[in-house]
Amino acid sequence: MTQTPFSQAETAAEKRLFIKTYGCQMNVYDSERMADVLRPLGYATTDDAAEADFVILNTCHIREKAAEKIYSELGKLREMRDERRQAGRDMTIAVAGCVAQAEGEEIMRRQPAVDIVVGPQAYHQLPELLTRTARARGERIGADFAPDDKFDALPVARGTTGPTAFLTVQEGCDKFCTFCVVPYTRGAEWSRPLHAVLEEARQLAGRGVREVTLLGQNVNAYDGERADGKKATLAELAYALADIPGLDRIRYTTSHPNDMSDDLIAAHADLDALMPYLHLPVQAGSDRILRLMNRKHGRQKYLDLIARIRAARPDMALSGDFIVGFPGETDREFEETLDLVRQVRYASAFAFMYSPRPGTPAAGMGRQVEPEVARERLQRLIALVSEQQVAFNQAQVGRPLNVLFERPGRHPERRQAIGRSPYLQSVHVDDADHLIGRIVPVQILSGRQNSLHGRLISQQKAA
Helix, strand or coil: CEECCCCCCCCCCCEEEEEEECCCHHHHHHHHHHHHHHHHHCEEECCCHHHCCEEEEEECCCCCCHHHHHHHHHHHHHHHHHHHHHCCCCCEEEEEEHHHHHHHHHHHHHCCCCCEEECCCCHHHHHHHHHHHHHHCCCCEECCCCHHHHHHHCCCCCCCCCCEEEEECEECCCCCCCCCCHHHHCCCCEECCHHHHHHHHHHHHHCCCCEEEEECCCHHHCCCECCCCCECCHHHHHHHHHCCCCCCEEEEECCCHHHCCHHHHHHHHHCCCECCEEECCCECCCHHHHHHCCCCCCHHHHHHHHHHHHHHCCCCEEEEEEEECCCCCCHHHHHHHHHHHHHHCCCEEEEEECCCCCCCHHHHCCCCCCHHHHHHHHHHHHHHHHHHHHHHHHCCCCCEEEEEEEEECCCHHHCCEEEECCCCCEEEECCCHHHCCCEEEEEEEEECCCCEEEEEHHHHHHC
C-alpha cells in the first residue's frame, strides 16, 4: 500500500486531490493517470487527505481482507469530511480499482459517504462522474470493461517526473487460476495498439525518462495491433522501444510462464536495453497443486523454461511468487516447492499464505489447510528465499554495475543518491546526488538483503 508519489502542482490551483494507492505497479500507473485526467479540472495533488477536496482510494483485491481495509479507511474519511463540512468546506470520496469493480454496489450500500465508485477500466470517466456528483449526485458507478475507450480518453501528456516510469501495455487475464480474482475485476486480456504504446514511450523519453517498466496482468501475452493490422508480440515491442532515443532500459512485469515465447527469450539475448531481471511466478512446486491452481504448466516445464532463459541470458536474475497452504497441500507437496526454489536460485521472491477470495473456485475447495500449518510453511519459505536474496546481493560485491540514479538518499550530508542496478537492486552511493537521472558505473562494496552499497568508479580511480 503506497501513497502515489506525484509531484506537487502549482500552489495556485484551487482544488486538492489525494490518491491512496493499494497493491501492484499497475495501480500506481492507474493512479498517475487519474491525476492526469483530473489536472485540467484544476486539481493539484496533496499528501494530506484532510486538506483534499477529492479523495480517491485506488484499491487492490489481491491481498487478504482487502475490502475490509477499504471500509476502515472510508470510516476515517467520513469523519474528515464531516469536520470539513463544519468548517464550510466539502470533500468528494471515490473508490477506484479492483475492489470497486468487484463490490461496487456493496460499497455504496455499506458506506453512503462514498460519492463515486469507478472500476479500473473506467477511471477516464472521473471528470464526468465528478461533475455529475457535484451537480446532483447522479450516476455514480462506472465499472464496465472498455479498456480501449479508457486509453483513447486519456491525455497523451503525463505528469510523470523522474528517470523511471510505468507504462501499461496490457490488461486483464484469460488464465483463470482458481485462487485469483483478476479475470473478474480486470476482464479479459486486451493489449494496447503498438503505435499508442510507442507514442506514450516517446513522450516519456522526452520528459527525461530513461527506464520504462511495461505493465500487464500477463504482460508477455501482449499482442497489440500493428499499423498493418497484424499483431505485435512483446518482443517486437521491446525492439521498437529500444530504438527510442534516450530510453536506455526496458523492464516488464508480470509474466506468465505459458506466454514466455521464443522470440522474447531471444530478445533478452539481443537487446542490451532489456534488463536481465525477470519476474516469472510459478506459485507452487507440486504438479498436483499446480493442476488444482489451473496454472496450465507443470513443474518440469517451468524448470526447463528457466534453463532456456538462462542459456540465452546467463546473468538473468529471477523473481517469483509463491502461495503456500493452498487447499489440500500436503507436507510433501510443500517440500516440492522448497526444492524448486533451491533449484531455481531466486534473486528475490514474494511468498503468501493462501487466503480464499469469494467467488473463486479455490474458495469452495475442501481440505483447507489449517492456518497454523500454513503460517509455519510460509516462514520456512520466506527464510529460504531471503537466504537466496542475500546470497545474490552479496555475489555482486566487487563487481562494477551500471546504476540509474533515481532520487536523493536519506543522508544529504553525505550527498547520497539511490539508484537501481540492472537486476533491480536498490544501490546506495555517497557523493552522487548530482547524478540523478544518469546511468553511471558503480563498484559494489557491500550487499545486504534489500540493498547494495557502492562507490562511483571514477572516484575510486581518482583515489
